[in-house]
Amino acid sequence: MWEYTEKVKNAFLHPRNTGEIPDADAVGEVGSLVCGDALKLFLKIDKETGKIINARFQTFGCASAIASSSALTEMVKGKTLDEALKITNRDIADFLGGLPDQKMHCSVLGREALEAAIANYRGEAFPVETKEKVVCKCFDVTEDKIRKTAIENHLTTVDEITNYTKAGGGCGECLAKINDILTDLWSIKMPITPAKPRKLTNLRKIALVQEIIETEIRPGLQADNGDVELIDIEGNKVIVELRGMCTGCVMSDVTLGRIQEKLRELVSENIVVETQK
């Protein structure tokens, strides 16, 4: 049993502004029978003031979908189109005193219907005609929608995305993909650490050398059954030991040269790489 607020229950049992507007100026239709919820929003717009003078809806869906639709029609009445577009899905949920997490997608549906209706009135295409990638095939959710909803609602986990967009709620095949999208989305915002800090303290230099050897150099050597171990760092002198197939390899000088080159590029131009004598 869902924990619905009194406002949700009331809006579900006694929905406002239901039905069609036969001579509507704008119609927005989102969702589908297959997805389990669908909303058709009708708007009557005053040509002179640009204000929404009437709003009605038809909804196929659960209690919170019907309640969200009812709330939306109440919220947009009297607003200009630009004012109406400022309504977020969170505003719709707040208007109802909150929605259960798993039902947030109902408020997203409301927000989408509003966008679709206004785009319809303005003669714009909705959804914007790009070749969008569908991530969740069960509920037909695009990457664009996942990104947008994540940003608007500060969603960081896959579960939250499922609650807000339904993506991943069916067969679950796209869960990994959603995770990738989130990783991509939120890692862009992270400040990129400068590869060459201007003033390199000793401590920082050691850390950086260690990191580069671990991530940039060892994997390549290990692929050829070789390896390298960091022995010590004295000033700009980096002392290493070659291991595995690198030991006694005729090309070991070349290998050392490459390591030095890499460290000079990424840490400091004065680095000298030597083996333990």
Place this chain on the structure above:
Amino acid sequence: MNTIYLDNNATTQISPEVLQEMLPYLSDFYGNPSSMHTFGGQLHRKIEESREMVAALIGASPEEIIFTSCGTESDNTALMSAVESFPRKKHVITTRVEHPAVLNFCHHLARKGYRLTYLPVNNPGQLDIDLLLKTIDEDTALATIMYANNETGVLFPIKEISELLRERGILFHVDAVQAVGKIPVDLKTLPVDMLSLSGHKLHAPKGIGALYVRKGTRFAPYIIGGHQEKGRRAGTENIASIIGLGKACQLAQKYLKEEMRFLSVLRDKLENALLKCCPDVRINGDIENRLPNTTNLSFEYIEGEAILLRLNEYNVCASSGSACTSGSLEPSHVLRAMGVPFTAVHGSIRFSLSRYNTDEEINKVIEIMPPIIKELRQLSPFGREKPSCKSSQPFS
């Protein structure tokens, strides 16, 4: 306003006779049956009496009954015992429409490296027996197939399947949680090796179940500890509930025939009235082979949760296979396996009756349901309203 409870496949009310029988064992007789003194030890006799009543209902002998804590435990125990008893065999056969107690345990086995066969069902929800036989190989440790489906009430031909599996020497477990107490189950004529049942589906309390293990079947306990249940299920006995289950089984056996007739009449009345009164309604499942108390109906163009919450306003309790009621956004795996279109899955409602329902209650539901459906369809962008019955009183 009295509650009209039509969700008896979810759970049932404890019958007054059962409760009466249990009460002394929740107050005065609190002893431990394993004790040496009479105060505790005398309870042992009561447990054995209950065991006899449970065994009698399903045509088993008492020593073939192990009390457990619920249907899920019975299912898990049976499956675990089967795979532990045949460690070299790595193949398990089940169906796509099992209860999560079996299905998720099978997924668990699959993750452990077992090869699972999930048999499909056709549109009425029935199995292809030939396909079942084809999937058997020398690596097959067990087949586990439910007797009656909890969502649709569809009955699998367990007699036929069990005989075919017996001929091939395949261990067979049956999840009969929804069947026992609702239809005759006679293990004297059913060559089934293990069978699960649950108390709260037949007017006993929650927290008690039983597992039937045919004499001679290899068995490995799931819960390990004391010597209770002859070492087959450790843990101090849930005396009151065991006594409750015994009584409930005795009542079920006594009234079974009568109840089946009563329930199917009531169920058919409800079903026919709703089919007649609401356009675009379909029955999900094989109506020829179905529990007498269950009907699963799909109301097109509207969503199950909305119907349930409208019914809730009239204190009518039912359930739905809609995604929105599952907690996981995933619509019913049973209806999807049957190939019921998504749209009809979203609008599916299950009514499941019990001996405590009355004709008046059914009349009430027949009266309130059509306007609810009509209203929600008017709200829906897909709800093409067709001319339906003119009056809300379909019966004269």
